[in-house]
Amino acid sequence: MNRTLSIFVQRLGSLLATLVVMSFIIFLLVEIMPGDVAQMILGQSATPESIAALREARGLDDPLLQRYGRWISGVVVGDLGESVYMRGVAINSILWRRVGHSLILALTAFIMFVPLSIFFGILAGVKEKKPTDSIISFFGLATMALPEFVSGVILITIFAVQLQWFPIVSVIPIGESIWSNLNILFLPALSITFVMFGYISRMQRSSMITVMNSDYVRAAILKGMPKKYVIFRHALKNALLPTITIIGMNMGWLFGGLVVVETLFGYPGMGSLMMTAIKTRDVPLIEACVLLITIIYSLSTMITDIMYSYLNPRIRFQGGQR
Amino acid sequence: MKRFIVITLLVLLLAMPLVFAGGDKEAAAESEKVIRVAEQVPGLITPGVWDGQAFSMNSSIYEYLIEINADTGVIDPLLATSWESEDGKRWVFKLRDDVTFHDGSKFTSEDVKFTIERTQDPDVGHLQRQDFSIVESIETPDDYTVVLNLSDSFPTFIYRLTDYNMMMLSSEYDYASLGESKPMGTGPFKMEQLVPKESALLVKNTEYWDASLPKVDKLLIYFVPDIDASISMLESDRVDIVPFVTPTIKNRLEGVDGISIVSPYQEHRFIAMITDMEPFDDNRVRLAMKYAMDPEVIARSVAKAELNDGVFYNESPIISGLVQHKDIPFRGRDIEKAKALLAEAGYPNGVSVPLTYASDHPYGKELAQTIQELAAPAGFDIKLQGYTRDVYLSQYWMNVPFSITGWGVRIDPYMMLSLAFKGGGPWNESHIDNPRVNELIDKISSETDADTRMAFYHELQDIFYEEGSIINVEVPLLIAVNDRIVNYSHPVSQIPQYKYMDVK
Numbered sequence: 001m002n003r004t005l006s007i008f009v010q011r012l013g014s015l016l017a018t019l020v021v022m023s024f025i026i027f028l029l030v031e032i033m034p035g036d037v038a039q040m041i042l043g044q045s046a047t048p049e050s051i052a053a054l055r056e057a058r059g060l061d062d063p064l065l066q067r068y069g070r071w072i073s074g075v076v077v078g079d080l081g082e083s084v085y086m087r088g089v090a091i092n093s094i095l096w097r098r099v100g101h102s103l104i105l106a107l108t109a110f111i112m113f114v115p116l117s118i119f120f121g122i123l124a125g126v127k128e129k130k131p132t133d134s135i136i137s138f139f140g141l142a143t144m145a146l147p148e149f150v151s152g153v154i155l156i157t158i159f160a161v162q163l164q165w166f167p168i169v170s171v172i173p174i175g176e177s178i179w180s181n182l183n184i185l186f187l188p189a190l191s192i193t194f195v196m197f198g199y200i201s202r203m204q205r206s207s208m209i210t211v212m213n214s215d216y217v218r219a220a221i222l223k224g225m226p227k228k229y230v231i232f233r234h235a236l237k238n239a240l241l242p243t244i245t246i247i248g249m250n251m252g253w254l255f256g257g258l259v260v261v262e263t264l265f266g267y268p269g270m271g272s273l274m275m276t277a278i279k280t281r282d283v284p285l286i287e288a289c290v291l292l293i294t295i296i297y298s299l300s301t302m303i304t305d306i307m308y309s310y311l312n313p314r315i316r317f318q319g320g321q322r
Numbered sequence: 323m324k325r326f327i328v329i330t331l332l333v334l335l336l337a338m339p340l341v342f343a344g345g346d347k348e349a350a351a352e353s354e355k356v357i358r359v360a361e362q363v364p365g366l367i368t369p370g371v372w373d374g375q376a377f378s379m380n381s382s383i384y385e386y387l388i389e390i391n392a393d394t395g396v397i398d399p400l401l402a403t404s405w406e407s408e409d410g411k412r413w414v415f416k417l418r419d420d421v422t423f424h425d426g427s428k429f430t431s432e433d434v435k436f437t438i439e440r441t442q443d444p445d446v447g448h449l450q451r452q453d454f455s456i457v458e459s460i461e462t463p464d465d466y467t468v469v470l471n472l473s474d475s476f477p478t479f480i481y482r483l484t485d486y487n488m489m490m491l492s493s494e495y496d497y498a499s500l501g502e503s504k505p506m507g508t509g510p511f512k513m514e515q516l517v518p519k520e521s522a523l524l525v526k527n528t529e530y531w532d533a534s535l536p537k538v539d540k541l542l543i544y545f546v547p548d549i550d551a552s553i554s555m556l557e558s559d560r561v562d563i564v565p566f567v568t569p570t571i572k573n574r575l576e577g578v579d580g581i582s583i584v585s586p587y588q589e590h591r592f593i594a595m596i597t598d599m600e601p602f603d604d605n606r607v608r609l610a611m612k613y614a615m616d617p618e619v620i621a622r623s624v625a626k627a628e629l630n631d632g633v634f635y636n637e638s639p640i641i642s643g644l645v646q647h648k649d650i651p652f653r654g655r656d657i658e659k660a661k662a663l664l665a666e667a668g669y670p671n672g673v674s675v676p677l678t679y680a681s682d683h684p685y686g687k688e689l690a691q692t693i694q695e696l697a698a699p700a701g702f703d704i705k706l707q708g709y710t711r712d713v714y715l716s717q718y719w720m721n722v723p724f725s726i727t728g729w730g731v732r733i734d735p736y737m738m739l740s741l742a743f744k745g746g747g748p749w750n751e752s753h754i755d756n757p758r759v760n761e762l763i764d765k766i767s768s769e770t771d772a773d774t775r776m777a778f779y780h781e782l783q784d785i786f787y788e789e790g791s792i793i794n795v796e797v798p799l800l801i802a803v804n805d806r807i808v809n810y811s812h813p814v815s816q817i818p819q820y821k822y823m824d825v826k
Binding site: 053054057083085089093094097156160167168169171173174175263264265266268272273275276279280 | 358363364365366444445447502515517518519520521523542543544547548551552554555557558
């Protein structure tokens with residue numbers, strides 16, 4: 001257990017270091033993005049004086065490091081600043097509502113794709129080289145190869161336009177909350193499932209095949225244990241390990257990847273907010289969104305590492321053997 | 323234990339469709355009239371610096387002294403009941419005496435004074451600062467009379483009050499800190515709930531001075547960053563109105579039952595040829611370009627419309643619908659003449675020039691490609707350079723030899739001329755600095771006799787025909803509207819009038 005703890009401390013340290021470096025990179029990247037914020041805000045009717053006045057008022061002309069310092073010292077105490085556009089409206093009041101929506105969508109997708117892909121991955125692995133395996137593998141490859149904006153459109157055509165089971169767009173009606181409109185989650189979550197399914201089920205399949213061919217499983221089968229018992233008691237436990245890693249690693253990716261799905265479906269989550277922010281050069285809002293995605297990515301990777309070391313005794317005890 | 327987890331997950335998975343199939347709820351109670359709009363996500367919405375996006379929201383919350391009648395195009399009284407000026411210098415406005423702001427305070431002459439003085443406040447960065455710098459002093463003899471004294475005679479001054487940033491504001495309200503989050507005016511709708519970057523819920527102002535308006539109870543405005551998502555919302559009956567659609571979307575929606583495309587008026591697309599950069603610094607090259615154009619082809623390929631029926635073409639900045647417009651017949655496409663002009667100007671083997679435009683703006687791409695094709699036989703080798711509109715406006719506009727820019731209509735053409743076609747004008751995109759044009763623009767602004775003013779306008783358009791720096795393609799503004807909406811009202815001042823709209 002001590003080993004796990006020291007891994008945790010180690011990871012936490014490198015997480016913080018990553019975040020500091022990333023925050024600076026994010027700041028720099030946004031800085032070199034084409035397009036002038038003041039011009040963007042004032043639009044076509046801007047005059048040189050009004051642009052200058054606005055740049056002055058927002059401190060856009062200060063040196064780079066000074067602006068970075070101002071931003072990062074706010075972020076540390078939880079103040080993400082104000083959106084360029086919504087004067088008097090803190091980003092905190094815009095962002096967290098959207099993050100909540102995105103979490104709900106990610107969770108829905110998670111509940112859909114994890115059991116599905118693990119189940120079919122195991123099935124394909126156990127029935128290796130049989131028709132079942134071929135069908136599952138083919139389907140997995142096909143869905144994986146389709147980007148979200150393609151599978152999303154196909155899903156919309158089938159479920160929303162033809163069958164009319166689900167709404168075409170995932171907009172929360174004004175004056176209602178997400179909880180009374182859960183049906184809007186299905187199609188976006190399904191198109192995420194499509195992408196994740198191929199990836200995870202193939203991972204599960206190959207690790208299942210490796211484990212099923214290992215000596216201890218063969219021994220268990222040979223000694224006359226029921227096959228079901230061998231699969232679920234012995235093989236699965238070991239075959240799940242790589243899959244958990246993949247799922248964990250992908251949680252961060254999933255969150256960043258929501259941009260496409262949310263924009264396609266018009267879902268009011270963090271991805272579509274970031275899209276809006278980028279389109280309108282809303283610098284503080286872009287920075288807040290990207291930083292948050294970075295944090296989620298780093299955190300999910302860290303949690304995966306720790307979970308992995310907890311589940312895998314070889315990693316946990318490695319320190320003691322050295 | 324493991325079995326339990328597996329079973330639970332499977333049950334959850336199976337139960338999911340049941341949860342999702344909560345079904346579409348009916349949007350609102352039958353008795354309540356609601357109009358739903360999908361707009362672009364607005365930038366700044368504070369009056370004075372409002373960038374002109376999300377028109378449905380601001381134009382319903384705020385009101386102006388006057389408004390343009392969407393049917394006739396004439397000025398109608400609104401918060402001002404009457405106005406008069408004998409010399410174009412001293413303007414007397416009478417105000418309505420029964421108007422209150424949403425916060426309960428009375429609308430008086432003080433508020434008008436505050437609104438107009440605010441245009442000159444450097445802290446605001448008001449977009450109408452230049453246009454209103456001619457107001458020297460403001461008198462408020464009583465609560466419902468305002469007198470504006472101008473520095474010079476401006477007979478068409480009244481039109482400047484139709485600018486969308488000139489809504490009347492309360493002198494007691496803190497627009498600097500509340501303008502973005504809690505907009506407040508005298509308009510027919512009140513802000514009930516604003517979710518930044520997501521939506522706005524506006525409700526009927528029950529205290530509105532005209533008891534018969536607005537016709538509907540609620541205005542729901544969704545801010546949707548993606549125009550295709552907005553169209554999906556329209557098709558799935560989640561919204562009723564989507565403004566500013568592209569010609570491609572228009573074609574797509576034409577076969578859809580229950581949805582119509584309305585086009586309240588035309589907008590400009592100025593194809594500007596900069597007069598102090600090669601090759602257009604030579605008027606013969608500009609003429610060659612004009613001789614290579616074919617208005618009928620432009621109309622069909624850009625907007626799938628016939629010329630003079632939706633799309634108009636001329637070579638002066640004055641839009642066809644206005645009385646000041648002079649109808650000059652098209653010069654006729656003449657490739658040989660264009661080639662000869664180019665050779666005379668020193669380009670016997672043709673000339674290569676980049677054309678810069680905003681690729682995501684309606685008609686931008688279509689127009690650029692058409693011009694490229696039309697000009698090629700005359701010897702113009704045009705390289706297309708499309709950028710998103712913000713990048714185009716901030717980095718290329720006004721600095722490239724050849725560009726396409728979308729312009730809204732100014733009802734008083736003088737406003738457009740002084741901005742964009744006078745030497746030293748703030749948005750003089752073609753860098754035109756013609757002494758006679760400058761002189762005519764000055765004369766137009768101060769001439770009190772309407773006929774003389776008209777003669778100036780006509781002379782100006784003749785000059786533009788001969789040596790002007792732009793080609794002006796007028797394209798229809800397209801708005802997708804559900805047929806349930808009655809009386810979609812949108813005058814050329816760009817300010818839609820939701821108070822007159824009703825629901826079947």
